[in-house]
Amino acid sequence: MGQLKYVLKRLLLMFFTLFVIVAICFVMIRLLPQEMPQEKNLQEAIKLRWEALGYNKPMIVQFGIYLKNIFTKWDFGTSWYVEKMTPAMDLIIGKLLPTVLVNLYSLLLSIPIGIAAGVLAAVKKNKWQDHVISTGVMLFVSIPSYVYAFIVQYLLFFKLGWFDSPTVLSLADAGGSWFTPAMLKSMIMPVIALSFGSIAGLCRFTRAELTETLTSDYMLLARTKGLTRAQATTRHALKNAMVPILPMIISSFIGILGGSMIIEQIFSIPGVGQLYIKAVRLLDYDVFMADSIFYTFVSLLAGIVVDISYGFIDPRIRMGER
Amino acid sequence: MSKAKLDLNAIPREKFEFANKGERLSDQKFEDKPISYFKDAWLRFRRNKASIGAAIIIICIILFSVMAPLFTMGKYDSKFMDPYYAKMGPRNLLLSKIGVAEGTVERKYNDRSYLLALAIGVGADGYDGNTVAISDATEKYMPIKKLLGVNAKSDPIMGDSYSITAEVDTYLNVGFIYRPIEQQEFEKIRAWEEETGIHVLYPLIDTESKYYPKDLDPKGINANYWYRANKKLHPLDERGKKIEYSEGTDFSDVTFTDNYLRDENGDLVYWKYTGGGTLETAQYNVRVLYYNWYLYQNGFEPEYLFGTDSQGYDLALRMAIGIRLSLLVAVFVSVINFVLGAIYGAIEGYYGGTVDIVLERVSDILAGIPFVVVSTLFQLHLAKKVGPIPSLLFAFVVTGWIGTASRVRTQFYRFKNQEYVMAARTLGARDRRIIWKHIFPNSLGTIITSSALVIPSVIFSESMLSFLGIVNLGGSSMTSLGTLLSDASSIWTTYPHLMIFPAIVISLLMISFNLFGNGLRDAFNPSLRGVED
Numbered sequence: 001m002g003q004l005k006y007v008l009k010r011l012l013l014m015f016f017t018l019f020v021i022v023a024i025c026f027v028m029i030r031l032l033p034q035e036m037p038q039e040k041n042l043q044e045a046i047k048l049r050w051e052a053l054g055y056n057k058p059m060i061v062q063f064g065i066y067l068k069n070i071f072t073k074w075d076f077g078t079s080w081y082v083e084k085m086t087p088a089m090d091l092i093i094g095k096l097l098p099t100v101l102v103n104l105y106s107l108l109l110s111i112p113i114g115i116a117a118g119v120l121a122a123v124k125k126n127k128w129q130d131h132v133i134s135t136g137v138m139l140f141v142s143i144p145s146y147v148y149a150f151i152v153q154y155l156l157f158f159k160l161g162w163f164d165s166p167t168v169l170s171l172a173d174a175g176g177s178w179f180t181p182a183m184l185k186s187m188i189m190p191v192i193a194l195s196f197g198s199i200a201g202l203c204r205f206t207r208a209e210l211t212e213t214l215t216s217d218y219m220l221l222a223r224t225k226g227l228t229r230a231q232a233t234t235r236h237a238l239k240n241a242m243v244p245i246l247p248m249i250i251s252s253f254i255g256i257l258g259g260s261m262i263i264e265q266i267f268s269i270p271g272v273g274q275l276y277i278k279a280v281r282l283l284d285y286d287v288f289m290a291d292s293i294f295y296t297f298v299s300l301l302a303g304i305v306v307d308i309s310y311g312f313i314d315p316r317i318r319m320g321e322r
Numbered sequence: 323m324s325k326a327k328l329d330l331n332a333i334p335r336e337k338f339e340f341a342n343k344g345e346r347l348s349d350q351k352f353e354d355k356p357i358s359y360f361k362d363a364w365l366r367f368r369r370n371k372a373s374i375g376a377a378i379i380i381i382c383i384i385l386f387s388v389m390a391p392l393f394t395m396g397k398y399d400s401k402f403m404d405p406y407y408a409k410m411g412p413r414n415l416l417l418s419k420i421g422v423a424e425g426t427v428e429r430k431y432n433d434r435s436y437l438l439a440l441a442i443g444v445g446a447d448g449y450d451g452n453t454v455a456i457s458d459a460t461e462k463y464m465p466i467k468k469l470l471g472v473n474a475k476s477d478p479i480m481g482d483s484y485s486i487t488a489e490v491d492t493y494l495n496v497g498f499i500y501r502p503i504e505q506q507e508f509e510k511i512r513a514w515e516e517e518t519g520i521h522v523l524y525p526l527i528d529t530e531s532k533y534y535p536k537d538l539d540p541k542g543i544n545a546n547y548w549y550r551a552n553k554k555l556h557p558l559d560e561r562g563k564k565i566e567y568s569e570g571t572d573f574s575d576v577t578f579t580d581n582y583l584r585d586e587n588g589d590l591v592y593w594k595y596t597g598g599g600t601l602e603t604a605q606y607n608v609r610v611l612y613y614n615w616y617l618y619q620n621g622f623e624p625e626y627l628f629g630t631d632s633q634g635y636d637l638a639l640r641m642a643i644g645i646r647l648s649l650l651v652a653v654f655v656s657v658i659n660f661v662l663g664a665i666y667g668a669i670e671g672y673y674g675g676t677v678d679i680v681l682e683r684v685s686d687i688l689a690g691i692p693f694v695v696v697s698t699l700f701q702l703h704l705a706k707k708v709g710p711i712p713s714l715l716f717a718f719v720v721t722g723w724i725g726t727a728s729r730v731r732t733q734f735y736r737f738k739n740q741e742y743v744m745a746a747r748t749l750g751a752r753d754r755r756i757i758w759k760h761i762f763p764n765s766l767g768t769i770i771t772s773s774a775l776v777i778p779s780v781i782f783s784e785s786m787l788s789f790l791g792i793v794n795l796g797g798s799s800m801t802s803l804g805t806l807l808s809d810a811s812s813i814w815t816t817y818p819h820l821m822i823f824p825a826i827v828i829s830l831l832m833i834s835f836n837l838f839g840n841g842l843r844d845a846f847n848p849s850l851r852g853v854e855d
Contacts, residue, residue, distance in 0.1 A: 013683070020687050028699045138372075138840075142833040144782055146789060146807065147825045150814065158815060261694065262786055266811065277790055280698050288698070295692040303690075 003315070007308050014304050018297060025292050026063050029285050037080065046080060076293070077286025082278050088290035092272060096257070097178055098168075099264065099271030102187055103256035106194035111249060114199040118206025122241075123233065125211055133203065140200035149193040149266045156189055163189060167268040190267040194260060198252070205248060209241040216240075247309040251302040258298045359763070363845040373841020376834035383645060383831060390642035397622050400639040401799065404624070406499065406612055408634035409817045410492050413625050423627060426467050426489045433484040433567060434555045438546060439465050441557070441578055442497035445524070445548045446611050456574050463613065465495040469573075484567065493624050496612045498524060498545035502596060505604045514618055522614045524548075525582040525590040526607075533558060533581045545609050549578035629819045632809045637819070641827055644803040647711065648831070652780040655718040660773045663726025667765070670727065671734025672757050678731075689724045693783060696721055698792050710793050711800065718780060726772045733765035767846025775839035778832045785828055803828045 036043050054065045069075040076089040083091055121133040157166045168190060174183035213219065214237050222232040261273030268274070272291065279287035357365070367373060391399060413425030431439065440456050443464030468489040475483050503511075511522050528534065529542030533550035550558045557565050560579050567573065583591040598604040616624050628637040670681045697717040704713035737743060738761060746760050787793040788804030795805050806824040814821035 013686075017683065017686050017690050021691050024687075025691070025695065025699070028703065032702055138837065139833060142778065142836045143829045144785065144832060146786070147829055150811075150821055150825065154815075258692075261790060265790060276694070277792070280702075280792060283702075292692070292695045295695060296690055299692055300690050 003311060006311060010304050010308060014300050018293075018300055021296050022293055023063060025289060025296075026066060027059060029289050029292075030059065030062060032283075032285065034285070035283065042080060042084065045085060049078060076290035079279075079284055079287045081282040081284040082275065082287055088286045091275065091287060092290055092294055095270060095272050095275045098269050099259035099273065100256055101178055102168075102190050102263070102269055102271070103194065103259050105187060105191045106198060107252060107256055109191060110195045110198040110202060113195075114202025115206050115245070117199070118203040119210060119238070121203065121207040122210035122214060125214075130207075134207070137200045137204045137207075140196045141204060143196075145193060145197050145260060146262050146266060148196045149190070149263060152189050152193045153266075156192075167266075170270075187269075190263050190269060193267075194263055202245075202248075206241065206245055209244055210237060213237040213240045243310070243314045246313055247306040250309050251306045254298060254302040254305055258295055359766075363767070363842075367841050367845035370841040370844060372837050373845075376837035376841065379830060379834040380838060383827065383834075384649065387642045387645035387649065390638050393627065393638065394636065397620070398636070400635065400643060402636065403634040404616065404630070405634045406496050407493065407616070407624055407626075407630055409632055409813070409820060410624070410626065410630045411817070411819050412627055412629045413493060414627050415623060415625050417627075424467070424491065425493045425625075425629075426491050428470065429488060429490050431486040431488060433486065433573075436466075436484070436486045436488065437557055437573065437576065438555065439488075439490060439495060440573065440576070441549050442495065442546055444578055445498070445546075445580075446494075446521075446613075456576050456578075463494055463611070465491050465497070467491055494613055498548070498609050499612050499615075500543070500545050500607055501610050501615070502605055502607055504598070505601055505606070508593065508606055508608070511618060520614050520617065522610050522618050523592050524609045524611055525580075525592055526594060526609050528581050528583040531581055533562070548581060550581045628823045629817075631806060631820060632813065632817075637806075637823060640801050640806060641803065641824055643799075644801050644806055644824070645827065645831070647800060647802050648781045648784055648828075649777075651711070651715060651718070651784055652777040654715060655722045655780045656773045656776050658719050659723045659726045659776050660769060662723035663772070664730055664762070664765075664769050666723065667727035667730025668734060668757050668762060671731035672738055672753065672761065674735075674738075685724050685727060688721050691721070693717070693721060694787070694792065697783075697787055701792060701794070705794070710795055714784065714787070714793050718783075722776065722780070725776065726769055729768050729772050730765045733768050734761055737761045737764050767843070771839060771843040771846060774842050775836070778835040778839070781828070781831055781835070 036046065053069075054062050066077075074089060075087060077087075079086045079088050079091050117133050117137075121130045121137075124130045153166045157163050163186065165186065166189075167186075169183055169186040171178070171183075174180050174186065177183065214233065216237075218240075219232055219237055222236050223229070227235070257272075259271050259273050261277060263269070264271045264273040265277060272294065275287065276291045276295075278284070279291060411425050411427055412423040414423040418424040440459075443466065444456055444459040446463035447459045466488050470487040470489060472487075473485040475485065477483065514520075515522055525548075527542070527545065527548050529536075533552075534542065535547055535551050535553055535555045537553045538544075538555055539547060547555070550562070552558055552564055557576060557578055559565055559577065565576055567576070585591055593606040593608050596605045596607050613624070626636045626638065628641065631637045631640050666681065666685070670678050670685075697714060700713040700717040700720075701710060704716065734757075738756075743756060743760055746756055751760070784793070784802060785804030785807070788795060788802040789808040789811075791808065793802075793804075795801055803824045807821065807828075810817070810820035810824070
């Protein structure tokens with residue numbers, strides 16, 4: 001019961017935060033100078049639409065209309081420049097699949113490697129395995145992802161020539177689906193570039209948590225009971241170390257919705273991040289607004305899931321209590 | 323002990339007696355000097371070799387960013403740019419003697435473009451006309467430094483063709499260009515040529531003759547086609563016959579015949595009158611060897627240790643500017659972070675309850691807006707008024723301190739219910755005293771650490787935003803490492819140095835600041851031993 005109340009409270013708070021952020025973004029974006037496009041037809045359409053959205057009314061009324069449209073018609077505004085006259089949310093949802101796929105592959109690749117490397121480093125603490133892994137982690141965590149992207153492109157595309165193009169194929173080239181083998185193959189490079197960082201992050205986290213549990217008192221007790229080191233590690237230390245690791249993994253699954261703008265830009269993946277950059281560059285405010293809401297929602301959700309799952313995994317923990 | 327015998331609450335008064343009556347009790351003085359918190363941290367930090375190494379690297383990078391202008395020996399500053407020498411590779415005359423930074427790249431040619439490159443070197447030497455063999459040309463102006471390999475392909479329809487790999491000096495490869503100059507300038511160049519014995523002015527090309535490759539350059543703009551050639555740029559001999567290359571040739575026996583413009587007397591023509599009335603204002607078109615023209619104009623030979631960027635600025639100076647920008651922004655944010663984060667986090671963590679909930683909502687809301695969105699909004703609103711960099715700083719100020727605040731808050735939650743705090747409170751200490759005197763020192767290490775660790779993340783965010791073009795520094799004299807990388811991102815496969823140097827610098831910065839921050843963290847928090855992130 002307490003758990004449910006806690007979850008509800010957190011959800012409520014999240015939506016409150018989201019609401020305030022949406023309001024701030026709405027006002028900030030609406031205050032920006034709007035320019036009319038050259039095209040006559042488009043001008044007419046925009047004028048009509050702005051009329052319906054109450055652009056000549058006070059800001060608060062505009063915001064009301066905006067919210068009403070979202071709740072009643074799921075209408076987050078219209079894209080005028082990125083793709084003419086397309087509902088902004090449709091545009092985002094359409095771009096979601098490539099983003100999710102690339103990040104999902106990367107996550108599926110990094111979780112086992114990251115945790116395995118972290119466990120190895122923790123078990124062999126201060127031995128050469130640990131030193132090698134820790135040095136690697138330090139490098140991979142620090143070096144920015146776009147540098148990997150270039151290294152990966154250089155090695156795999158230019159030097160070894162394993163791929164036909166340095167970027168991800170367009171939908172048409174890959175046979176009209178995101179799941180064809182050609183598409184899968186062309187996604188390998190961005191997936192690798194993305195994975196370096198997340199493998200290193202996960203490895204570091206796992207190592208830190210596991211070294212802490214390995215030195216705790218119950219491990220000593222377990223050993224005195226007669227368990228071998230391997231048994232004690234797998235049955236006691238690993239389980240306890242998973243308490244903070246699992247929420248992190250769960251939240252990164254939500255985080256894949258957000259994706260990585262820079263990787264999408266370098267490998268020209270037609271995803272949400274690229275859409276954001278395009279919308280900002282073309283000053284397509286409705287798309288920018290919808291994309292901002294989307295990003296905010298994803299990051300808030302990821303945060304709250306961490307806190308809630310902490311509670312589920314280890315009921316002793318309640319984040320945000322006095 | 324049985325309960326009946328001893329009632330602890332009812333021990334008779336007279337049974338108590340002082341343990342040390344009449345003696346004055348005081349703590350014994352330490353024989354050693356006390357070690358302060360910071361000294362202790364410093365001692366521990368000093369033992370951490372990686373962090374010391376990182377600190378040295380950081381100092382080196384800072385020195386580079388400050389001293390880079392000195393490396394140019396005052397020859398030019400960061401505003402110096404030369405459009406003809408854009409995207410050029412690293413070149414240093416001193417280092418080139420030991421085979422480093424020669425300004426050379428490996429390039430693939432077909433036979434005609436290879437001969438054109440050779441012809442530039444030959445033409446720079448044989449300016450007085452007539453036929454010149456490639457083997458006669460000196461090294462000095464020869465763009466082709468080394469022939470790496472020739473692949474002959476024979477095709478029954480297209481004829482023989484060659485694919486040639488060679489090491490080429492990109493600076494010399496620019497070759498000749500046409501320049502409009504005034505009479506005075508013309509005489510100055512003549513005087514300079516006399517004085518130094520270096521040729522700047524070269525004979526004009528007869529673009530009207532049948533030996534000029536009109537198909538390739540109908541308007542006669544390219545100043546490098548100085549030799550007799552057919553329409554497809556195959557060199558011709560004196561009788562106008564195409565020179566055939568044979569299998570296994572290294573092209574050294576090819577002889578060029580010049581196609582210079584000559585007047586009625588058969589003398590070479592060096593200038594063409596293009597306009598202007600008086601002696602001073604008369605305009606001439608001349609053909610100059612760009613390498614020597616550069617020398618004439620600037621007084622030094624072109625050498626850029628890190629090459630030049632996509633516009634022709636010295637890459638080392640541009641990088642120095644970028645590093646300075648990154649570091650200044652990062653340090654600024656770090657300081658703000660330190661002050662705001664500490665106060666905010668302390669209040670939140672100590673009071674808890676409603677205060678915490680309200681303040682946490684505020685910081686949640688600020689932290690909830692993704693940083694890209696915050697900085698985009700600031701850029702869109704403010705970039706035109708106050709410039710892109712102040713707008714970026716505002717964005718960092720709005721959200722930068724939240725991380726530190728939440729760390730401080732956690733520390734306060736951890737320590738505020740500990741026994742010693744309770745003891746202090748029991749003894750009547752005020753909130754302010756408890757916060758700053760008793761709990762805050764515990765979080766000082768965290769704050770310093772997170773202020774240090776904020777630096778790499780700011781550097782990363784800044785470079786990412788300028789890479790994505792959200793922070794647009796174009797048009798201003800500022801640049802950032804991200805901008806340099808984004809300029810390079812489409813052309814770096816041909817000009818790798820544009821990518822390699824900024825990427826190395828930013829990676830080094832990130833690695834060393836992270837190591838440095840980790841060292842600080844371990845030094846300030848021995849109990850954590852690298853556990854906390």
